Amino acid sequence: xxxxxxxxxxxxxxxxxxxxxxxxxxxxxxxxxxxxxxxxxxxxxxxxxxxxxxxxxxxxxxxxxxxxxxxxxxxxxxxxxxxxxxxxxxxxxxxxxxxxxxxxxxxxxxxxxxxxxxxxxxxxxxxxxxxxxxxxxxxxxxxxxxxxxxxxxxxxxxxxxxxxxxxxxxxxxxxxxxxxxxxxxxxxxxxxxxxxxxxxxxxxxxxxxxxxxxxxxxxxxxxxxxxxxxxxxxxxxxxxxxxxxxxxxxxxxxxxxxxxxxxxxxxxxxxxxxxxxxxxxxxxxxxxxxxxxxxxxxxxxxxxxxxxxxxxxxxxxxxxxxxxxxxxxxxxxxxxxxxxxxxxxxxxxxxxxxxxxxxxxxxxxxxxxxxxxxxxxxxxx
Amino acid sequence: xxxxxxxxxxxxxxxxxxxxxxxxxxxxxxxxxxxxxxxxxxxxxxxxxxxxxxxxxxxxxxxxxxxxxxxxxxxxxxxxxxxxxxxxxxxxxxxxxxxxxxxxxxxxxxxxxxxxxxxxxxxxxxxxxxxxxxxxxxxxxxxxxxxxxxxxxxxxxxxxxxxxxxxxxxxxxxxxxxxxxxxxxxxxxxxxxxxxxxxxxxxxxxxxxxxxxxxxxxxxxxxxxxxxxxxxxxxxxxxxxxxxxxxxxxxxxxxxxxxxxxxxxxxxxxxxxxxxxxxxxxxxxxxxxxxxxxxxxxxxxxxxxxxxxxxxxxxxxxxxxxxxxxxxxxxxxxxxxxxxxxxxxxxxxxxxxxxxxxxxxxxxxxxxxxx
Numbered sequence: 001x002x003x004x005x006x007x008x009x010x011x012x013x014x015x016x017x018x019x020x021x022x023x024x025x026x027x028x029x030x031x032x033x034x035x036x037x038x039x040x041x042x043x044x045x046x047x048x049x050x051x052x053x054x055x056x057x058x059x060x061x062x063x064x065x066x067x068x069x070x071x072x073x074x075x076x077x078x079x080x081x082x083x084x085x086x087x088x089x090x091x092x093x094x095x096x097x098x099x100x101x102x103x104x105x106x107x108x109x110x111x112x113x114x115x116x117x118x119x120x121x122x123x124x125x126x127x128x129x130x131x132x133x134x135x136x137x138x139x140x141x142x143x144x145x146x147x148x149x150x151x152x153x154x155x156x157x158x159x160x161x162x163x164x165x166x167x168x169x170x171x172x173x174x175x176x177x178x179x180x181x182x183x184x185x186x187x188x189x190x191x192x193x194x195x196x197x198x199x200x201x202x203x204x205x206x207x208x209x210x211x212x213x214x215x216x217x218x219x220x221x222x223x224x225x226x227x228x229x230x231x232x233x234x235x236x237x238x239x240x241x242x243x244x245x246x247x248x249x250x251x252x253x254x255x256x257x258x259x260x261x262x263x264x265x266x267x268x269x270x271x272x273x274x275x276x277x278x279x280x281x282x283x284x285x286x287x288x289x290x291x292x293x294x295x296x297x298x299x300x301x302x303x304x305x306x307x308x309x310x311x312x313x314x315x316x317x318x319x320x321x322x323x324x325x326x327x328x329x330x331x332x333x334x335x336x337x338x339x340x341x342x343x344x345x346x347x348x349x350x351x352x353x354x355x356x357x358x359x360x361x362x363x364x365x366x367x368x369x370x371x372x373x374x375x376x377x378x379x380x381x
Numbered sequence: 382x383x384x385x386x387x388x389x390x391x392x393x394x395x396x397x398x399x400x401x402x403x404x405x406x407x408x409x410x411x412x413x414x415x416x417x418x419x420x421x422x423x424x425x426x427x428x429x430x431x432x433x434x435x436x437x438x439x440x441x442x443x444x445x446x447x448x449x450x451x452x453x454x455x456x457x458x459x460x461x462x463x464x465x466x467x468x469x470x471x472x473x474x475x476x477x478x479x480x481x482x483x484x485x486x487x488x489x490x491x492x493x494x495x496x497x498x499x500x501x502x503x504x505x506x507x508x509x510x511x512x513x514x515x516x517x518x519x520x521x522x523x524x525x526x527x528x529x530x531x532x533x534x535x536x537x538x539x540x541x542x543x544x545x546x547x548x549x550x551x552x553x554x555x556x557x558x559x560x561x562x563x564x565x566x567x568x569x570x571x572x573x574x575x576x577x578x579x580x581x582x583x584x585x586x587x588x589x590x591x592x593x594x595x596x597x598x599x600x601x602x603x604x605x606x607x608x609x610x611x612x613x614x615x616x617x618x619x620x621x622x623x624x625x626x627x628x629x630x631x632x633x634x635x636x637x638x639x640x641x642x643x644x645x646x647x648x649x650x651x652x653x654x655x656x657x658x659x660x661x662x663x664x665x666x667x668x669x670x671x672x673x674x675x676x677x678x679x680x681x682x683x684x685x686x687x688x689x690x691x692x693x694x695x696x697x698x699x700x701x702x703x704x705x706x707x708x709x710x711x712x713x714x715x716x717x718x719x720x721x722x723x724x725x726x727x728x729x730x731x732x733x734x735x736x737x738x739x740x741x742x743x744x745x746x747x748x749x750x751x752x
Contacts, residue, residue: 035660036676074454075657262664269659269679271692281455281652283645284415284689285661286636289671299660300416300676308663 004054004083006139006196007119008047009110011103012040012127013060018248021348021369026065029127031252032331032349034259034268035297035312037277038069039246040127041076044085045275047125048076050135054083054117057127058106060099063089075276088113102217108206114199122202124195124219130255130266131192131243132273138196138237148201148232151175151224152194152239164190165220167236175234180220189236192243195219201232242266253346253365256312256329260295282315290321306336320355328360348372383431383512387463387495387578390423392439392446393479393596394504395541398624401744402724406445408622409437409503412707412725414635414645415673415688418449419622420503421653422644427499428456429649430511434463434493438482441470449654456652463493479597480588487585490578498581500597502572505530506620506631508644508651511573514613518575523611525580525601527554528573530619535560535567538630539621543570543598547612554610557602571615572598580608618643629722629742632688632705636671658691666697675708682712690725699729703739707747721745 016028023031029040040057047055055078059066066087072078073085088110090099100106107114107124114122121142123135133152142150153167161182167189168177179186205223209215215222227234242265246252258264268275282301287293292307301316306323313319314331320338328345336342337355345360348370353359356376360366366380374380396403402411409420420437427435435458439446452458453465468486470478483490490498499511509528518526529545532538539560545568546556560567588600604610618640620631634640645651658677663669668683675691682699690708695701699712705722712718713731720737723729724747737743 075655269662269677274657275659276657279655279657281650281655283641283651284673284675286638286641287669287672287674287684291670293663293667293669295665296663297660298663298674312660 004117004119006052006121006123006135007054007056007083007114007117008043008052008123008125008135009056009058009088009107009114010040010043010047010125010127011106012057012066013063013100013106014128015061016128016247019246019252020249021367022249022252022346023062025062025370027059027061027063027127030065030069031246032314033130033246033252034256034275035314036279036299037275038065039130040066040070041275041277042130042132043125043127044070044073044076044078045273046131046133046135047123048078048276049273050133052123052135053078053080054086054119056086056088056110056113058088058100058110060090060106063087069278071278075278077276083117086113102215102222103219104206104209104215104223105217107202108210108217111203111206114203119199122197122199124193124197126193126245128247129192129243129245131239131241132266132275133194133239133241134273135194135196138194141235141237142196142198145172145174145235146233147196147235148198149224149227149234150196150237151178151234152192153189153236154192154239154243155188156190158185158188161185161188161190165193165224166190169236173236173238175228175236178220178224178228178234180218189238191220191224192239193220195224196237201227249346249365249367253329253344257310257327259297259312260310262295280315288321291319306338306340314349327362354378383515384433385495386432386497386499386515386575387434387490387493388427388432388436388499388501389483389490389581390420390427390435390437390501390503391479391483391572391597392420392437392503394502395623398540399622399628401625401746402628402722403442404746405442407440407442409439410443410446410449411622411628412690413506413622413628413632415690416675417651417653419506420446420450421651422506422508423501423503424450424456424458425649425651426507426509426511427501428458428652430515432499432511433458433460434466434495436466436468436486436489438468438479438486439470443469451654455654480585480594480600483585483597484589487582490582490585493578496578498574498576498578500572500574500576500581504622505571505573506622506644507571507615507617508647508649509573509615509617510649514573514615515575517613518611521552521611522609523553524608525574525576526611526613527601528571528613528615529568530571530615531566531568532619533565535569536562536565538627539567539569540624540627542621542623543572543602544568545570545612547614552612552614554605554612557605568612568614569619569621570598571619574601625722625742625744626740629705629720629739633686633703635688636673636686641673656691667695682714705742724748 012029078085285302288305309326316333318335323340334351336353343360343362345366353374458465661678664681677692682695685702694711715732
């Protein structure tokens, strides 16, 4: 095997139970996002845009959608002779088999994969986050600082700090302390769950961690604190820009409203850092003679006859005449017939809303489940 | 069965009346229908009919075509067994060069394990089930089958195309003419032929050695008297992309749902190269009606009755009506375009007014990004 400089490991096994119906049939990283993407597309595209050509994807919870979405990694240019995309689900061996117990354990169970890649550095990513980041700059920081581990950090408001892993650093951004979800945070530098490890160090700590029966095998709770305790060099890499973990239905909906803000920081529409995804061959969107669209995102295969305001529409959606949709997210191949009002709602894939209906009360977010047919005058939400 | 068939797309197509769109490309790679290229339709027709081996024989000006077709991945033709084969003209021959190009690549034709060939062109845009043509051909027992469309618009469309004199009772081809636009009614040849590989090879030899033969279709029709040529009437929509005005009208007709449903939304999808554009954003204050719009656009102004390609920005107070806008174009503030075809990579300055007409749409030629 050709020796790799850096290998990325994307943690994509999480359920994201607070996303309710959205993750009932798929892992959180597979949840559709932003009109034509799935959440994991951001981490995968960041990898390919950063020149990383070997990516392991650690799956566990309902992986079918991720498997079919990622395939051999072709949309991200990860169909490679050496390296490329590798799906890494839990597996059986002579000594039995185990589910992935924690983030560190998931990587530990795939040390054989990392050994076969024989990398200098390992980049650990979460498949759950929406952001654009050039990992090369982070790697540069890691090498320049001669660090054993580098943690990407972002400044968060102090009142939110207790939701994150909070770092204390010295004047050179060398990490002196790390607290996972502290009750009384001492700072505002939050870990983004993005780590670069020098592989030899990572391997040692993963093996030690696996032997420790007290450990919950988690990077934030175990690996990082024990590295700090042992006097390893850990540095912070400061990131500024859009970064969002869409953990709940509310934050999922908000992230879409962020996209519609003309000054949004994620700049999904800039061409210099493309987000790639698995795309089907479908025709362009057709906007009908009486349609009215304002501040909305529409994509391929859609047919829009009605009114669309502050909404995000996925491929193959049909919106009938005299139908008004506002502040809503309409997923792939959902059809809404004529004379329907939809407000602040999320309609999942393949929903069929028959004519003369109203969905959503405009205050709470209404979620309509995949494949549901909403009969006429069945006011919902 | 379709597994006994290979396909050859012969791109020796008449560009005389569509030159402004073929400055840098063959007809086959002219963008059409907002996100497609002309050749996408025939390639998809072949693949959707179960053909696994396609050879594209093209002229010299093929950079754009090669870039678009690539390894054939979009059509699932990047295969170890069979797949896509590309053949280019050298610059040496100017007489009956399609016959010669075919002859020079005889090895490809012999090597294919298929016994039969579908020979097609790209400029007849349609969504056709070629398996039906093959079935009809095999049932007829003819030496060859040629596909045609019956039209009542031959006085404005299908100009310079071959017209077929079809025997009403037997469907046999009696003779061949050219459509010079005198009569509205005609049986227009779609330049799709089905025959055995053996027959094709025979015709290639005849064509390559006959200096007066002209195009390979001519070579075939010269044999009308000697062969039993059966005809197959295609009943669906056909758009003949051989003049600027037919190109314009074809795009405009794709705005109507009966046409776009039949062409794009049938059970036989049309495949094209994926470009990974973001979705299109409709900014507050924009006004869009009756238009086909690709991904990657930002629409701030007004778009009416138009076909818009990928990465087009229509700025505030700009109006685009009855236009075909290809890829990567910015229409600046206050510009007003009506009946205009804008080729790739063009910037329309602020407050520019451009006006063509339905019969004579104005064409703004492609600009190179690299001077």
